[in-house]
Amino acid sequence: MGIPDEKIHPVATGVAIKTVEKHQEPQELVFYSGWFCPFNQRTWISLEEKGIPYQYKEVNPYKKEKHFLDINPKGLVPAIEYRGKALYESIILCEFLEDAYPSHKPHLLPVDPFDRAHARIWIDHCTKTIVSATHRLLQSQDKESQDNAREELYAAQRKLAKEVKGPYFNGEEFGLVDICVAPWIARDYVVAEHRGYKREDASKEWKEYADRLSQRESVVKTMSEREHLNVIYDRYLRDEAQSEAAKATRAGREIP
Template sequence: MPGPVYHPVATGIASDTVTQHAGPASIVLWGGWFCPFTQRTWAALEAKGIPYQYREVNPYLKEKDFIDISPHGLTPGLQVDGRPLHDSTVINEFLEEAGSALGAHPAVPSLWPNSGDGPYEKARARLWIDHVNKAAVPAFIRLLQAASPPSQAAALAAWTTALDHITAHCQGPFFFGNEISLVDLAIAPWAVRDFILCEKRGFRRDQVSGWTAWAEALERHPAVQRTTSNRDKYLEFNQTFMRNEDHSAVAKAARAGEQII
């Protein structure tokens, strides 16, 4: 099997499709327990209370059924009544916009910021998600990949700078206040996984003002907790990055300084 070793997620979901609950639309999330981008969308489904099925997939095998859903062969992929979508950022915005038609729980607040200037705040949220995608996530991965002390120091500085830029605008406990948002879901999987940087790369949460409180709030949110897997397995999986084994398109893009999709 190409790539790293696979394990069931902590909730017991393995390689078979697992029905969570039925709803007005037939939604299947194709994902990997190990993948932070999968967790973004998985947590969005949980946060919205949208009925879905979860299907564990090995993206390294590039099987046709999965490529038909996600042309780049990257998790997550989403099927909505048989129609495909890919890219976690795009999928999450779709889930928010189409939530009621997809069977979202009516009492769940919007994942967009709740303010009087909706279009402006949506645009601002998209800019912060773009910052996470283009600055924070690549810096996280490059820090994992950094082998020598000088490269680790440079990568750690890039990671803390990227974090500091966004935490300075976090209203607390979540980015826009009391409710979790699409911005929070964009960065939550890396809050869940930053213990690896603490253990292996000398990072401390208190190096970035406001990150400890925000990260802890993200980790405590039920949608994040329900989609988080075993820490030891996360560490085992991420050893491939720390050994600079470029199994994944994400690792290759980070090494080359390219955009991570």
Template sequence: MSTKADSGRSYHLQCTGVAKETAEAHSAPKDITLFGSCFCPFVQRVWVAFEYLGIDYKVYEVDPYKKPADLLEVSPKGLVPGLRLENYNPPRAVNESTVILEFLEDVAASKTKQSLLPPITEPYARALIRLQADHVDRTLIPAFYRYVQAQDEEKQIQGARDFVEAINGLIKLFQRAEKESESNFGLWREGGTLSLADVMAGPWLFRSTNVLVHYRGFAVPEGPQFRTYLDRLLNYPAFKRTCSTEDLYIDSYERYAHNRPNTSQVANAINAGTALP
């Protein structure tokens, strides 16, 4: 059970470490502006996709809890990430991380030829990766938040079990794809390339190695294949370029770990037992 006192620390407003260097390298105006927050995993999945797909962008860090007017213009709920498409007059917008990922796939198909999915001529291989991605959103992410927000010992123990079960479910889907598809998409395979599922899961698996370890004493699942996968993912250049220093995540997730009132719309949804926003 977590025994760390709530120090009242707030979330960070700017990236640190390697992520700060990446943000500074993308501070000039481009056709696409990425509205994001340094601590947000939904933003990170989109940021990784930008980096991997080779699409030009500008980083615009905002405080999503203040909901500035320009953020609301691109994301009506005031949630990050959001994209402002500057090459329209007036500019247009895309929001919701999964929709943004699909949008970036479409942009890359005509501009950079990079992809997070196998070719369209391999529909079954694409479907297997989409099943992995679906599991991440339906099961892994909610389990992460239930675990980190759990306050009593019994719920924390159950939270750890549920999160590990969600990881094991993802592993089974990876193993299924390895058995049923010849595609080299996905870092689960040696020599594989970054996949949509890797991008979707990566930010929460990364936070399991710092936030969950710090606040819940989480033991990352053993097993050489999973540990090798995690190492490949967290050290993959496009992913690593979006990672701040550990203290940013520890500080920014303290409010989740103590389940402070109105921590976020995501936290409120978990507490209410409703779907994530």
């Protein structure tokens, strides 16, 4: 994320490090992770939700091992190695876990083809509108730009909240739409503290949904301590971060 190596904490902390410690034994699935990355957390939440055995390996973003770059030329987390083959991209990985481990529940996507397609529409909404608006709000440096980004974020969150069946997007079962947005909900304290954001200003329904997701066990156990996350987000707040998401936002492009 463009932070000098000596400043970024090298490993997960708090509750998350306890999760890491439980996943050190070799498994057929190796999870290459960056503890700080919200895209990465999507895959991590999915692994925890489905109870899939995995070996956790932390990737130092500034000292990437040759093996990691060999299996993932992009050099980005999350990535997995499964039976000697590699895959990457957070949503693709989440869907792969659903397909590769069908007996592990809960199902992250509905079984019904129409409901599954409908969920994918809202997964796309999360990334293209909620995530994008959050990054614009984080990185905007003047009041007008911040106000515009905040209103865009509220509108995008309000739109999703109207589709939530309750308590989760698809009803009783926590699923992939929830997973796609949860990491940014877990980090919205940053825009609350620095950009005037309030969950309740999106809507009452959004606040209830966001409160519920932020308390989900799989979300909590894959989150590190704020003091270490703040080192990263301070760079975003100054619009100095060099992650692919930050560079895309700065250039007015869609987040890859």
